[in-house]
Amino acid sequence: MTRLVFVDMDDTFLSPDKSVSAENMAILDEALRRGVQFVPCTGRNVTGVPRELSEHPSVRYAVCCNGALVCDVRTHEVLREVDIDKGLVRSLYADVRDLPITFDLFADGIVYTASDRWPLLDRLCLTPEGLAPIKRVRTCFDGTVDEMIGAVGDICRINVFYLDEKDARSVWAAVDARPELIRSSSLPCNVEITCAEAHKGSGLRWLCDHLGVDLSDVVAFGDSSNDLTMLEVAGDGVAMANASDECKAVADHVCGSCAESGVARYLRSLWA
Numbered sequence: 001m002t003r004l005v006f007v008d009m010d011d012t013f014l015s016p017d018k019s020v021s022a023e024n025m026a027i028l029d030e031a032l033r034r035g036v037q038f039v040p041c042t043g044r045n046v047t048g049v050p051r052e053l054s055e056h057p058s059v060r061y062a063v064c065c066n067g068a069l070v071c072d073v074r075t076h077e078v079l080r081e082v083d084i085d086k087g088l089v090r091s092l093y094a095d096v097r098d099l100p101i102t103f104d105l106f107a108d109g110i111v112y113t114a115s116d117r118w119p120l121l122d123r124l125c126l127t128p129e130g131l132a133p134i135k136r137v138r139t140c141f142d143g144t145v146d147e148m149i150g151a152v153g154d155i156c157r158i159n160v161f162y163l164d165e166k167d168a169r170s171v172w173a174a175v176d177a178r179p180e181l182i183r184s185s186s187l188p189c190n191v192e193i194t195c196a197e198a199h200k201g202s203g204l205r206w207l208c209d210h211l212g213v214d215l216s217d218v219v220a221f222g223d224s225s226n227d228l229t230m231l232e233v234a235g236d237g238v239a240m241a242n243a244s245d246e247c248k249a250v251a252d253h254v255c256g257s258c259a260e261s262g263v264a265r266y267l268r269s270l271w272a
Contacts, residue, residue, distance in 0.1 A: 003213050005031065005267065006041040006063065006204050006220040008227050009049070010186060011258050012240055013040075018133055020052045023261035027268065032058040034271065039063060039207065041200050043157075043186050043226050045111055046071045048137045065106050066184060066226050067203030068156035068194045070210075080206055082198035083154040088180060092158070092193070093145055095174040099167045103145045104138065106157035112141045114148045124161055124189050158193040184226035192226055201229025219270070221255070221263050223247055238266055 007013040015021050031038055038056070040049045041063040053059050054073045061079075062071050070080040093103055102117045113121070118140050124131060141148045149155075162168045171191050175183045182196045200222075208215055220227075220234035223243040231237030231251050239251035240262050248254055256262030 001217055002034075002036050002219055002267075002270065003217040004037050004039055004208065004211070004219075005263075006039045006200075006218065006230060006234060007263060008200075008222040008224075008230075009040060009042040009044060011223045011242060012221050012227075013053075013263050014050070014258065015261075016259055017129065018050075020050060021261045021264070023264040025052065027264035028053070028056050028058045030268070030271070032056075037061070039204075041067075041204060041220065041222075041227075041230055043159075043184075043192050045069075045106055045109060045137065046073065046076075047109060048111075049073065061207055063200060063203035063207060065157040066192055066194050066198065067200045067229075068106070068198035070203055070207055079210065080203070081154070081156055082195045082202075083156050084158065084181070084193075084195055086149060086155065088178065089149055089155055089158065090146075092174055092178065092181070093149065095177075096160070096171055097145070099170055100163055101167055101171065102159070102161040104159040104161070105148060105152055105155050106159070107152040107155045110152075111138045111159070112148055112152060113138045114141050114143060114145045116144055120161065120163070123163055125163075126187070126189065156194070156198070160191040160193070161189055162191070163189070184224075184228070186224045186226050199229045200227060201233040204230050204233050219267070221266075223258070238263075 038058045043066045046064045068082045105112045175181050184192050216235035218234045219236045220230045221238045223240040237251045238253045238255050239247040241257040255266035
């Protein structure tokens with residue numbers, strides 16, 4: 001029996017243009033009638049969860065920042081937070097500071113990008129439609145990354161945008177040299193960094209324990225490397241047709257693409 005549905009946002013529940021399709025909205029209504037809760041499980045901050053989900057009565061909780069945060073979207077309470085020690089953040093930045101990259105900090109419920117790194121966003125290999133939501137959810141910090149690290153509160157996630165694979169490999173090596181950290185990706189030009197204990201699978205497991213829901217009663221949908229642990233932990237891990245090969249390899253099933261409202265069609269078939 002399905003009790004919880006965990007859904008990644010970009011390229012999973014959201015259409016390629018970042019909208020929520022009519023079919024996916026309808027499946028939220030069907031979930032509500034069945035007493036099933038939808039849980040956005042995303043690399044985004046909670047403020048980046050589309051209003052169509054955060055305000056829908058089938059949605060009460062969200063797993064954000066790749067599992068570093070579990071939030072109650074109705075009360076805005078943070079139920080679980082796994083932060084990165086600031087000394088570790090400074091150490092990591094010291095190793096990569098000379099690269100042409102951003103070093104975005106998720107802190108205080110905000111995504112900060114230092115003003116001296118902000119122009120790099122316009123050089124990313126993204127379409128204007130893909131770049132617009134990235135800029136929209138970011139706050140430009142008036143200062144350097146060093147100043148930003150000192151000024152913000154607890155940091156639960158770091159995002160790095162890079163311009164080429166050589167720089168990406170340098171960032172990966174710096175992260176991998178620190179066993180306290182893990183990395184994943186949701187775009188061809190980014191690295192997402194959290195504490196080793198903070199990933200979507202751990203966030204999913206924590207919320208299920210908190211609510212007393214057995215993992216066998218959970219369906220999860222995803223498309224990229226930051227979804228792997230979620231698909232592995234859920235009783236039914238479902239990869240989108242547009243998912244990476246590594247996602248499809250760990251998934252129990254594959255559904256239609258995000259452009260085809262694959263989440264809604266899979267659940268409609270499951271609940272028939």
